[in-house]
Amino acid sequence: MRWSYGAVVSRALAVGVAVGVLLAAYVSVVVGPTIDAAVRLEEAADGHDGEALFTRGQQKGGGAAASVVYAVVAAGVFGTVYAAVRHRIAAASELARASWLAAVAFTSLALVPALAYPASPPGADSGADTGSRTLRYALSLVGAVVVAVLLTRLSGALRNHLPEYTRTLVVAAAGVVAYGLLLVGLPSGPDPAAGLPADLVWDFRVRSLGALALLWGGIGLGLGWLLDRAASDAPSGTVASSP
Amino acid sequence: MAATVHPLPTPDAIRVPLIGWLVAGVGLLGMYLVLQENGALLAESWTTIHELFHDGRHAFGVPCH
Numbered sequence: 001m002r003w004s005y006g007a008v009v010s011r012a013l014a015v016g017v018a019v020g021v022l023l024a025a026y027v028s029v030v031v032g033p034t035i036d037a038a039v040r041l042e043e044a045a046d047g048h049d050g051e052a053l054f055t056r057g058q059q060k061g062g063g064a065a066a067s068v069v070y071a072v073v074a075a076g077v078f079g080t081v082y083a084a085v086r087h088r089i090a091a092a093s094e095l096a097r098a099s100w101l102a103a104v105a106f107t108s109l110a111l112v113p114a115l116a117y118p119a120s121p122p123g124a125d126s127g128a129d130t131g132s133r134t135l136r137y138a139l140s141l142v143g144a145v146v147v148a149v150l151l152t153r154l155s156g157a158l159r160n161h162l163p164e165y166t167r168t169l170v171v172a173a174a175g176v177v178a179y180g181l182l183l184v185g186l187p188s189g190p191d192p193a194a195g196l197p198a199d200l201v202w203d204f205r206v207r208s209l210g211a212l213a214l215l216w217g218g219i220g221l222g223l224g225w226l227l228d229r230a231a232s233d234a235p236s237g238t239v240a241s242s243p
Numbered sequence: 244m245a246a247t248v249h250p251l252p253t254p255d256a257i258r259v260p261l262i263g264w265l266v267a268g269v270g271l272l273g274m275y276l277v278l279q280e281n282g283a284l285l286a287e288s289w290t291t292i293h294e295l296f297h298d299g300r301h302a303f304g305v306p307c308h
Contacts, residue, residue, distance in 0.1 A: 027298065133306040
């Protein structure tokens, strides 16, 4: 089945809305309690209250809104990139293709940054070095995307020179080395959560990574499923234009 | 026998119009404002946005105070 750009992106955006609602629920129910615990510790430590711009309830609503915005934008960009690179991914179905791209997105945009600079609950530091932490975080994102692109290039360059299984192993090994070098090479900084209870920080970090796994997993599986479903409903040779 | 046993299919390319990339770029900028902006790029007036989306930013692992 031939797809138009609009038909792919409109489905991606629909998936983004659905994943955004799921993500908002996850953030409220699963991540929320650890953020609350950290905020309580922060308030107990410096005793400031009443000067906050928003109440905790409003911030939770803001967190849910941010989840939906994040998921919709991520899904829209994912759909655009998917439309652009889809013809390069050899796979039996759209579900397999979209899942593969989602795995690349999760690794580059979530897993590597989280390993380099793990998420921190509120109140972890004074906020004095937020700027430099933001810069390092951005560097980890860019570095991980560059590694992913280089691995793709390597895989393509070896396609006609190595048997399929050997090529997969070589690219996987190159990936382990390249991501390892990236993690070692990224600038280190003080862990902003060093002063908080370790079990709280661990809980928070695992749940935060879970949110990103839900985001990218949901987008990849959702878009792949919708595209496969539309293709199986349509007679072969049809052109899917934007609805 | 050649090594190409059952090559997995690759579909036809989809042409992504320029407007698609532009919209994606604007979306990423909006996402930056929601998730990341903590005075690094814009002025202090964005503190309101920053505080409102506070929980989401922490949950998604974006650096924050």
